[in-house]
Amino acid sequence: MIEIRSDVLVIGSGIAGLSFALKAAEMGTVSLITKKQKAESNTNYAQGGIAAVSSPDDSFDLHIHDTLSAGVGLCHRDAVEILVKEGPNRLKELVHIGVDFTTNKGKLDLGREGGHSRHRIVHSHDRSGSEIERALLHAIAAHPNITVYENHLAIDLVTEHHLGEKLAKDTPVHCWGAYALDVESNIVKTVLTSITVLCSGGLGQAYLHTTNPSIATGDGVAMAFRAGARIGNMEFIQFHPTTLYNSGSPAFLISEAIRGFGGILKTKNGEEFMNRYDERGSLAPRDIVARAIDTELKRKGDEYVLLDLRHLQTDDVKSHFPHIYETCLTKYKLDITNEPIPVVPAAHYSCGGVLTDLNGRTSIQNLYACGEVAMTGVHGANRLASNSLLEAVVFSDRAFRDAQHVLETQRPRVPDIPAWDDSGTFDAEEWVLISHDCREIQEIMWDYVGIVRSDLRLERAQRRLKFIRNEIENFYKRTKVVEGLIELRNLSTVADLIVRCALMRKESRGLHYTTDYPERNDREWLKDTVVTMWE
Ligand SMILES: Cc1cc2nc3c(=O)[nH]c(=O)nc-3n(C[C@H](O)[C@H](O)[C@H](O)COP(=O)(O)OP(=O)(O)OC[C@H]3O[C@@H](n4cnc5c(N)ncnc54)[C@H](O)[C@@H]3O)c2cc1C
Known part of the structure; x- marks a missing residue:
């Protein structure tokens, strides 16, 4: 049996996992397992950016108000206040580790997206996620306390169940790590730790059309559920209103920031329709826009609607959205400055997940959840655009501080855990x-x-x-x-x-x-x- 031991196990190498690991490495050894290459994550595909109050005409109250209003009564207000008020400091940390955010005259350039009443989206042109991922991975690589295991897929969390005990509803369950499949050698390893942090991201792959890459199969929620954790608000799946029609899987995202920049939604025959659904027109929040597009498509039998940028300055479009412009031009032969973009909605983000408290603790002892896999309460019935990268950094920081306290004051003891047992199973051929x-x-x-x-x-x-x-x-x-x-x-x-x-x-x-x-x-x-x- 191959056993890996460390103080902390982090499952996932997106913004949540990397942020947690980097801090946790200051207090002990960290094993970070990730099921594909380390950069492969939803984070890596984020375009728009990260919402945080950083200009004089903005305020915590406004950002809180916008978040609560998008969440339609279900946001946990205490979680939202933490998100918004701790956000700017977490943003400074990202700048400090070297994330190259776009600036304008020496200041952070702030974009605006649907549902935001102010310009507050800090971004790195339109490739914010990959820039954040690059900087975090660079910092991780330099840290001697972190071992990254690529191509290691967590199968199940290790709990009392693996000691032969039956999990019962009102008896506390403890987590001591995870069984992980080394995908290259096909060996299941036992990863044992005092603290386990689920940072395994979303579940967009549950839907036929999604913006999420292939890693997003809901592993964290499923593992936590099987281990007895409380799971919440799974009905709230966000559909991104604008992905490029017919662009394959994952669908290529046309960032919301394009509507914030002045892009206008029209039907196939050129009629502007969003004002019929919401007074904010094309700048309405995602759920309203996605439903409006869905209704228009069903009403007319069209396959797509159009996002028109032709009235905007060509150079401005190219300089603000270089990635979208280049990808559409080279991969899909579409010049977005000259032709309207055909768009359709696709599954994008899961607002629900593994229930946590304000410190990332799940209902299972020694198990934390951060990032998209978690349900902290900040999104309620609908996530405000660009609040998810923010949630990941804010709550992974709080989880780190809580876990640090646990390790220093009452370090959980890991019992003897049996190796993965696959006796009686066979190699199937019906893949x-x-x-x-x-x-x-x-x-x-x-x-x-x-x-x-x-x-x-x-x-x-x-x-x-x-x-x-x-x-x-x-x-x-x-x-x-x-x-x-x-x-x-x-x-x-x-x-x-x-x-x-x-x-x-x-x-x-x-x-x-x-x-x-x-x-x-x-x-x-x-x-x-x-x-x-x-x-
Ligand atoms: C196209 C796109 C654009 C987006 N744009 C924005 C934006 O502009 N602003 C914003 O705030 N949000 C945006 N989002 C949402 C945001 O990117 C994600 O919510 C966020 O990046 C999630 O971070 P995470 O660390 O929780 O998970 P991820 O970044 O998805 O990372 C999950 C990690 O877990 C690993 N993993 C999963 N299962 C296992 C397993 N069983 N074993 C081992 N490893 C596992 C994965 O391989 C991956 O490394 C966007 C999402 C997409 C898809």
């Missing part, structure tokens, strides 16, 4: 089943659990998912673990959790819109949906 099941889940989620839902559609999705999940569980129990099967199992779990939460919420709010309950119901539903393995 084509994995891709078929995966596609089926994605289609079900897209068709029945998308932008507009109904009980009928959700129940239909639930029935079909149940059948597929049983099939996958049977296959999983009989087969030696491989990457695709682990991810498929997790996808089927998170798909089911999304449907379960969506069925629970008998109202429409934020990102959850159902034709059966089209109105918001504050009397009964001003609360989170919470699920565990016992309910």
Whole structure:
């Protein structure tokens, strides 16, 4: 058996995992496992930037107000205040480690995105995420206390379950690390630690059309759920309104900042339509824009709507959005300064996830969750654009400080943990089943659990998912673990959790819109949906 031991285990190398690891390395040894190459993450694809109050005409109150207003009554106010007030200091730390944010006359250049009442998006042109990832990885590489394990896929969290104990609803569960598959050698390693931090990102791959790269299969939520953690608000899936039509998977994102910069949405025959849906027009928040586009497409039977930039200065468009301009021109033969961009919505961000307190603690002892995998309460029923990179740095910092205190005052003892047991399993040859099941889940989620839902559609999705999940569980129990099967199992779990939460919420709010309950119901539903393995 191969055993890796350290003070802290971080699962995931996006902004949350790297930020946590860098700080944790100052107090002890850190194992950071990541399932593909270290830069591969949702973070790496972020274009717009990171929201933080940094100009004299902005204020904490305004940013708090915008965040609460996007979240439609479900944001946890205490979490939002922390997010906004601690944000500027975390931003300074990113600058300090060398993130090259775009400046204008010596000051940070601030973009504006839908739902923000001020220019407050700090960015690195339109490749903010990859620049943040570059700088963090550079700092990580220089730190002797951090060992990065690429191509190591966490399979399951190590808990009492692996000591042969049955997990019970009201008995505390402890986490002592994770089993991880070394994808290159196909060996399952046992990674044991006092503190484990889930930073495994989102789950966009549960949907047929998504902006998320292939890593986003909801592994963290699924692992935490199986370990007994409380999971919340999974119904709130954000669909990005504007991805380039027909650009493959992941869909190429046309940043919201383009609408902030003056881009106008039009139907295929050139009619501006957003003012019919919201007084903010093309600058309305994402959920409103995505639903408006969905309605227009269904009404007209069109495949896409248009995002028009032709009235803007060509040089300005090129200099503000060099990545989008170049990619559209070279990869898709589309000159966005001369032709309107055909766009469609795609699954983009999960507002729900593993429930945490204000210090990143989950309901499982010694297990923290940060970044997109977590539900801290800051997004409520809808995330305000560019608040997620901010959430990752703010709450990973708080989780670090809490974990530091735990390690210094009451370091958890790790019991003897058995090696991964795959006796009685065999090497299967029917791997084509994995891709078929995966596609089926994605289609079900897209068709029945998308932008507009109904009980009928959700129940239909639930029935079909149940059948597929049983099939996958049977296959999983009989087969030696491989990457695709682990991810498929997790996808089927998170798909089911999304449907379960969506069925629970008998109202429409934020990102959850159902034709059966089209109105918001504050009397009964001003609360989170919470699920565990016992309910
Ligand atoms: C195209 C796009 C544009 C975006 N633009 C913005 C923006 O402008 N501003 C903003 O605030 N947000 C934006 N977002 C959202 C934001 O990028 C993400 O929410 C954020 O980067 C999540 O960071 P994270 O560290 O939580 O997860 P990620 O960056 O996704 O990192 C997750 C990591 O976990 C690893 N991992 C997953 N499962 C396992 C496993 N089982 N074992 C081991 N490792 C695992 C992955 O390989 C990856 O390294 C965008 C997202 C996308 C997809």
